[in-house]
Amino acid sequence: MVDDIERAHLVDPTDRSFRIGRWGPAADLTDLIRRFWVPVWSVPPGDAAPQRVLQYPVCLMVVTPTYARFYGVRRGVSENVLSGNGWAVGTMLSPAAGSLVVGGSVAAWTDRHAELAEIFGSVGAELAAAVRATMLPAPSADDRQHAATGLFEDWLRAHLPVDADGHLVNEIVSYVESNSDVTEVAQICAGFGIGERTLQRLTHRRLGLTPKWLIQRRRLQEASERLRDPGVTVARIAADLGYSDEAHMVRDFRTVTGETPGRFAARFGGDQVASPRSG
Numbered sequence: 259m260v261d262d263i264e265r266a267h268l269v270d271p272t273d274r275s276f277r278i279g280r281w282g283p284a285a286d287l288t289d290l291i292r293r294f295w296v297p298v299w300s301v302p303p304g305d306a307a308p309q310r311v312l313q314y315p316v317c318l319m320v321v322t323p324t325y326a327r328f329y330g331v332r333r334g335v336s337e338n339v340l341s342g343n344g345w346a347v348g349t350m351l352s353p354a355a356g357s358l359v360v361g362g363s364v365a366a367w368t369d370r371h372a373e374l375a376e377i378f379g380s381v382g383a384e385l386a387a388a389v390r391a392t393m394l395p396a397p398s399a400d401d402r403q404h405a406a407t408g409l410f411e412d413w414l415r416a417h418l419p420v421d422a423d424g425h426l427v428n429e430i431v432s433y434v435e436s437n438s439d440v441t442e443v444a445q446i447c448a449g450f451g452i453g454e455r456t457l458q459r460l461t462h463r464r465l466g467l468t469p470k471w472l473i474q475r476r477r478l479q480e481a482s483e484r485l486r487d488p489g490v491t492v493a494r495i496a497a498d499l500g501y502s503d504e505a506h507m508v509r510d511f512r513t514v515t516g517e518t519p520g521r522f523a524a525r526f527g528g529d530q531v532a533s534p535r536s537g
Contacts, residue, residue: 317356326386330367354424441500
């Protein structure tokens with residue numbers, strides 16, 4: 259079984275074209291940053307390596323040799339095709355942080371991205387330049403990678419402290435992601451003693467999402483994790499994740515990922531988990 263990070267990644271298991279370093283932030287930044295990821299890749303000439311991710315409900319900041327971007331949450335599958343030799347330095351922000359970084363609601367950034375220099379002006383351009391100068395001499399070197407993510411840490415410290423609504427949305431997202439039995443928005447409201455409209459406004463402003471989306475995304479991430487286990491049926495996964503029936507899960511999975519649970523399971527070596535109607 260894969261870990262809770264890898265379950266979000268729909269990458270072909272035979273792809274050996276890249277490696278990814280992952281680590282958490284400094285202790286004073288855990289309310290702003292979830293983790294860093296630094297992929298380094300080498301794809302043979304003429305080949306391509308598609309990377310597909312069921313993104314978490316957070317904004318991202320990514321610097322590569324050719325672009326430096328801020329990303330809002332993508333409601334579908336996030337896709338990026340790797341080619342040639344390259345690297346990236348990625349920062350996964352906390353649910354609270356996107357709004358603090360852009361200085362307002364992140365709703366306008368859902369399914370969108372822009373260059374750091376476009377959003378943050380000269381300070382965004384300077385951050386991108388500093389990360390590139392740090393990485394370019396030796397992108398595979400651990401000390402270079404950690405120095406590059408340290409630049410993000412220094413830049414993001416200016417956005418501390420996290421406000422009360424930020425702490426609340428961090429806690430709500432953590433609650434949904436860590437509790438498989440949360441299948442209804444009413445459960446979130448009851449768990450935090452807030453009304454549904456208040457919850458809707460909070461998640462719209464701080465995440466650009468609905469509470470229902472949070473639940474669906476966690477379910478699909480869990481489904482993608484469990485579909486890699488050849489000993490578990492699609493029907494069992496659907497029942498365990500609180501779907502009313504198997505067809506509902508199949509429909510959700512296909513709509514978001516573009517493939518049926520059965521096809522996904524077969525690609526990961528677990529084709530016997532598929533039921534006849536899951537494809």
